[in-house]
Amino acid sequence: MSETGSTVPRRQLGRHLRDLRLQAGMSMPEAARLIERGTTTLQRLETGQTQKIRLLDIRELCSVYDASDVVTAGLLGLAQEASGKCWWHEYGKLIPEDFNVYVGLEAGARRLTSYAPDVVLGLLQAPDYTRELLRLGFPDASSAEIDRRVELKQRRRRILTRKRQPTEMNAVLLECALRRVVGSRKVMAAQLRHLADMSTLPNITLQVLPFSAGIPMGDPIGLFTIVDFDVDRQREPIEPSVVYLENLTGDLYLEQAADVGRYHVAHEAIRRGALDATASRSLLRQIAREYAA
Structure with a gap:
């Protein structure tokens, strides 16, 4: 596994963020503007290519997309797990049990x-x-x-x-x-x-x-x-x-x-x-x- 950590949580985080954005009916430039970030930054997040993920960005995107508390907690957990060199998740810790x-x-x-x-x-x-x-x-x-x-x-x-x-x-x-x-x-x-x-x-x-x-x-x-x-x-x-x-x-x-x-x-x-x-x-x-x- 690469020194930048597992790609699984980054890819999962990106997939969920993309789904939330589409459910909210927003374009990528519109969502990026609302959190005061560049479209390229959001694109890299959604494709799992960002190695350094700001938790603030995830919180703001979840707020913009009106994500539930469970989903928000799950995505924040994924963002934190993404820096690990190997990856698993134990229920009840970073990622809530209801977030599959x-x-x-x-x-x-x-x-x-x-x-x-x-x-x-x-x-x-x-x-x-x-x-x-x-x-x-x-x-x-x-x-x-x-x-x-x-x-x-x-x-x-x-x-x-x-x-x-x-x-x-x-x-x-x-x-x-x-x-x-x-x-x-x-x-x-x-x-x-x-x-x-x-x-x-x-x-x-x-x-x-x-x-x-x-x-x-x-x-x-x-x-x-x-x-x-x-x-x-x-x-x-x-x-x-x-x-x-x-x-x-x-x-x-x-x-x-x-x-x-x-x-x-x-x-x-x-x-x-x-x-x-x-x-x-x-x-x-x-x-x-x-x-x-």
């Missing part, structure tokens, strides 16, 4: 390459499955709060189902994720039918790693997602790929090419050990029938 950094990466992705050993991936979850997980994760939350969180997760799924340039997804689920009961057998039957249906979309490749395949890499591997972005006219990625690792106490983002490459190798090994897409879909429907019996 990964969602910004996900929204800008061209392709998501994922492996999930224990649970169905968020983007592939049916509403009732999500609801049961949230009830366990937030036991004190009201029904209204749970419903809001379910709605937010379902909204994220639109990147896979939109008509124009849907995000590609290459996902492998360990059979454990299909056999581990979340909520009830009825919930599981619906979830597995949902997975089978989603796997018919042309932009989604879903495979199941059966128990009989053993451990393809020799060591167990946890949940991970590789986020790849679009390419420019020279076929170069517009942003470097990132590996996202979700942990109990915080989220880790790996962006060194060697680290990303190792995860690509791991996913390929897992994919080779998995059932092909057709056989995986048949297994999903078979287990769904077992749950419904």
